[in-house]
Amino acid sequence: MKLKLTTLLPFLFCVFMIHAQEEAQETLTNSLEDQFVDVVDNSNNYQDYKVIKKTKINKLRENIMDSIAALETEIQTSETSLDQQKNKIASLTQELAKTQEDLALSRKKENGIELFGMLTEKSTYNTIMWSIILILLLALGFFIYKYKNSNSVTKEAQLKLAETEIEFEEHRQKAIEQQQQLRRKLQDEINKNRKSKS
Structure with a gap:
């Protein structure tokens, strides 16, 4: 009988625990x-x-x-x-x-480019660059014009100088000839004067 009670007691304890847990769960879920x-x-x-x-x-x-x-x-x-x-x-x-x-x-x-240490928009940068290029092209055109003008003036001056040198050479030749003629005449006169004195 004791054996039956000892085996029945744990069984009853388990049933009681399960019932208590179900009640607690039911209470919590309600x-x-x-x-x-x-x-x-x-x-x-x-x-x-x-x-x-x-x-x-x-x-x-x-x-x-x-x-x-x-x-x-x-x-x-x-x-x-x-x-x-x-x-x-x-x-x-x-x-x-x-x-x-x-x-x-x-x-x-x-959208920008560093220019002279400042951040500049690309459109402003392009405007500045194209302005600089245009100014440089205008300056180049002006200097080419001045060079050609100076070159033509120089050529003209050289031509006039050459003409002047030719004229001067001709004038010098004429002057030499005139001097030679005058010397001859003078020598002739001197010779005539000597002849007439002797």
Whole structure:
């Protein structure tokens, strides 16, 4: 008989534990409203009053307190999560602003060219470069014109110089001839004078 009792006792203990767990699960799975309805409906009536067992009221109070604690924990967890998300959003907003600044600077650099240490837009750079090229071409044209003009003036002056040299040479030849003729005449006169004195 003792043997049967010792084998039956653990079996009964297991059945009791399973039943208690099912009741606890049932209590937890029931909403608070269902539990209130259950307590009120299963309570006894006495005149106009309901008589509720202390164990049921205590169990309901315990469940309510557990639910409140769970809700408070959930609220705290949600608030913590919300704070973390706010911090993350603020951090991401700062990163986005920095990225947008970097992008704007990068686009500005992409659309611009460094000129004399300053970042200039490509259109302004092209305008400046083409203006410089046009000015240089105009200056080159002006210098070519001046060179050709000076070259023609120089050639003309050289031609006049050559003509003047030829004229001077002719004039010199004539002057030499005239001097020679004058010397001859003078010599002839001197000779005549000598002959006439002798």
